[in-house]
Amino acid sequence: MRSTLLAPAVVLANAVVASATLSLSEICTDSYAKAALPIGTIDGITVDASSVSTSLVTNFTASSIFYPTSTFDYCNLTFAYSHDGVEGDLVHVEYWLPAPGKFKNRYVSTGGGGWAINSGSSSIPTAIIVDGVGGLTDGGFGSFNTQFSSAALLANGTINWQATYMWGYQAHNELATLGKQLTRNIYNVASNKKIYSYYQGCSEGGREGWSQVQRFPEQFDGVVVGAPAFRWAQQQTNHLTGNVIQKKLDYYPSPCELEKIMNLTIASCDPLDGKTDGVVARSDLCLAHLDWSTIEGASYSCAAAAASYGSSATPKQTGKVSAKAVELVKTYWNGLHDSNGDRVYFSYQPGSTFTDLQTEYDSTTGTWELDISGLGGIWIAQFIDYIKDAENIDSLEGVTYDTLKEWMIFSQAKYGDILQTTSPDLTEFQAAGGKVIHVHGEQDYSIPTASSVRYWDSVRSIMFPKKSYREGAAAVDDFYRLFLAPGCSHCDANAYQPKAVWPQTTLQTVIEWVESGKAPETLTGSGDIAEMCRWPFRPLWTNSGKTFQCVYDQDSVDSFTYDLTAYKLPVY
Ligand SMILES: *[C@@H]1O[C@H](CO)[C@@H](O)[C@H](O)[C@H]1NC(C)=O
Ligand SMILES: *[C@@H]1O[C@H](CO)[C@@H](O)[C@H](O)[C@H]1NC(C)=O
Ligand SMILES: *[C@@H]1O[C@H](CO)[C@@H](O)[C@H](O)[C@H]1NC(C)=O
Ligand SMILES: *[C@@H]1O[C@H](CO)[C@@H](O)[C@H](O)[C@H]1NC(C)=O
Ligand SMILES: [Ca+2]
Numbered sequence: 001m002r003s004t005l006l007a008p009a010v011v012l013a014n015a016v017v018a019s020a021t022l023s024l025s026e027i028c029t030d031s032y033a034k035a036a037l038p039i040g041t042i043d044g045i046t047v048d049a050s051s052v053s054t055s056l057v058t059n060f061t062a063s064s065i066f067y068p069t070s071t072f073d074y075c076n077l078t079f080a081y082s083h084d085g086v087e088g089d090l091v092h093v094e095y096w097l098p099a100p101g102k103f104k105n106r107y108v109s110t111g112g113g114g115w116a117i118n119s120g121s122s123s124i125p126t127a128i129i130v131d132g133v134g135g136l137t138d139g140g141f142g143s144f145n146t147q148f149s150s151a152a153l154l155a156n157g158t159i160n161w162q163a164t165y166m167w168g169y170q171a172h173n174e175l176a177t178l179g180k181q182l183t184r185n186i187y188n189v190a191s192n193k194k195i196y197s198y199y200q201g202c203s204e205g206g207r208e209g210w211s212q213v214q215r216f217p218e219q220f221d222g223v224v225v226g227a228p229a230f231r232w233a234q235q236q237t238n239h240l241t242g243n244v245i246q247k248k249l250d251y252y253p254s255p256c257e258l259e260k261i262m263n264l265t266i267a268s269c270d271p272l273d274g275k276t277d278g279v280v281a282r283s284d285l286c287l288a289h290l291d292w293s294t295i296e297g298a299s300y301s302c303a304a305a306a307a308s309y310g311s312s313a314t315p316k317q318t319g320k321v322s323a324k325a326v327e328l329v330k331t332y333w334n335g336l337h338d339s340n341g342d343r344v345y346f347s348y349q350p351g352s353t354f355t356d357l358q359t360e361y362d363s364t365t366g367t368w369e370l371d372i373s374g375l376g377g378i379w380i381a382q383f384i385d386y387i388k389d390a391e392n393i394d395s396l397e398g399v400t401y402d403t404l405k406e407w408m409i410f411s412q413a414k415y416g417d418i419l420q421t422t423s424p425d426l427t428e429f430q431a432a433g434g435k436v437i438h439v440h441g442e443q444d445y446s447i448p449t450a451s452s453v454r455y456w457d458s459v460r461s462i463m464f465p466k467k468s469y470r471e472g473a474a475a476v477d478d479f480y481r482l483f484l485a486p487g488c489s490h491c492d493a494n495a496y497q498p499k500a501v502w503p504q505t506t507l508q509t510v511i512e513w514v515e516s517g518k519a520p521e522t523l524t525g526s527g528d529i530a531e532m533c534r535w536p537f538r539p540l541w542t543n544s545g546k547t548f549q550c551v552y553d554q555d556s557v558d559s560f561t562y563d564l565t566a567y568k569l570p571v572y
Pocket of ligand 2: 094
């Protein structure tokens with residue numbers, strides 16, 4: 001009797017290497033890692049055991065707006081795998097491991113930004129900070145530093161579908177599936193014990209998070225997404241809208257004239273939220289009540305600036321804000337319409353920087369000229385014109401509002417199932433108990449804030465079609481909460497609205513929601529912006545800026561809600 005009980009215990013003690021009694025340096029060896037590889041976890045991929053590499057990093061200090069500053073030790077474990085039958089395929093994954101004594105049964109995938117599928121060592125620390133294993137992938141694009149845009153086309157100019165699917169959603173699904181099994185093996189977590197899994201990412205990283213929630217409802221228990229670059233076909237192409245308006249109006253403002261308009265917009269709209277603190281917390285009220293008479297004709301002056309990395313020298317700029325500049329900005333904020341006057345897309349909120357309207361100084365002619373947005377241009381050049389490694393399109397000759405609409409419709413038709421990332425039916429994710437916290441800066445200059453509101457509203461109306469707006473909103477609250485961060489720019493605070501704060505402990509908040517059932521009513525900020533309201537509630541100070549409330553305001557909801565009448569098919 002005794003011996004039969006003892007025997008398996010002994011076997012277990014020998015086989016199990018990891019436990020809280022081991023040190024970080026004991027688990028951070030190539031041989032320990034090799035024994036823990038998630039081999040056989042995913043059919044059709046082969047893990048290359050010889051590729052394993054481990055390195056112990058001590059006293060690493062990580063600091064970001066996305067997590068509290070922290071100094072810690074971790075083990076950097078990397079390995080490579082390939083998809084069987086795909087020629088030349090090699091995907092590198094990197095996992096950061098906390099000390100066994102700190103590990104709390106958590107795994108956290110992290111995403112990229114722009115055309116990168118990972119953020120190097122800047123996002124992944126969030127995992128160690130919550131006592132979990134962190135993961136990032138290179139998507140199979142070549143190396144951890146290779147962007148998807150370098151791998152998107154094959155040498156003969158055809159789309160690299162393998163890379164495109166990896167970018168769209170496949171690489172992240174593999175990263176997390178392998179990462180969870182690796183975590184279980186490394187820390188010897190019993191098979192009946194849950195490993196909580198999380199995701200955090202902003203911008204493209206936000207889109208990557210949604211790509212998983214929409215397709216793999218059981219992959220993550222909690223997801224933190226910021227300003228997602230989803231509704232891809234519209235989002236990428238829309239970066240060119242400002243340039244096409246400039247061409248149509250034949251007006252190319254100096255950066256100083258645009259900055260002056262922004263500064264005056266901020267000054268004029270700051271108090272509308274009930275508190276004059278330099279933050280435009282109610283850009284909806286700004287849109288409705290902006291005092292243009294304070295803007296047109298205002299004098300501006302900016303000193304000459306020397307050339308610096310990434311920007312050429314600019315001359316001293318002085319003048320008065322022109323009627324043409326005002327018309328340009330009004331048209332820009334009104335959003336893209338086709339030649340029938342039907343709405344194709346929407347714009348950024350007033351108060352944000354005019355990034356898509358930036359011009360370039362030509363020192364030979366002494367004039368400001370068209371500077372085509374590379375964010376929009378690269379999409380058209382590579383995915384519609386099939387020019388390998390192109391960074392932008394050469395010109396906007398002959399490009400009209402209708403062309404932009406056609407590019408959006410074509411992009412959605414050709415790449416929609418891979419890249420659009422706006423599937424609104426999250427029924428299975430909700431049923432699996434998943435939770436999402438979604439944050440978007442209200443003064444985002446690169447991804448319209450209304451883009452996130454639109455997706456939230458698509459989820460509400462598709463999942464709860466029989467409920468009223470407010471009942472539907474309450475139903476969505478059960479598993480998905482959207483917060484607009486007052487004054488914040490694109491996945492960041494805001495140099496022009498210094499009191500704006502990006503919420504820094506959102507991963508901790510979603511962990512509390514998942515593991516302790518504490519759903520966040522508001523998100524924690526700091527200083528004047530101590531709390532951030534969840535949509536559709538809106539911030540409002542009363543009592544001369546002394547009392548803060550999150551209020552329901554139908555005009556505000558209407559202001560963020562657009563009817564995209566230019567399309568026959570739904571655009572979620
Ligand atoms: C890490 O920092 C602490 C405190 O500054 C120091 O005592 C320790 O020696 C450092 N460890 C290593 C390995 O550098
Ligand atoms: C982790 O190790 C891999 C492989 O040696 C290396 O390429 C990568 O840069 C390392 N990551 C960090 C953050 O040091
Ligand atoms: C382009 O190159 C790929 C990879 O070599 C090949 O599979 C494909 O058939 C080529 N397509 C054309 C149109 O040449
Ligand atoms: C706009 O305001 C910032 C301070 O937020 C200031 O540094 C800048 O000079 C102003 N720009 C113009 C054109 O007045
Ligand atoms: Ca304010």
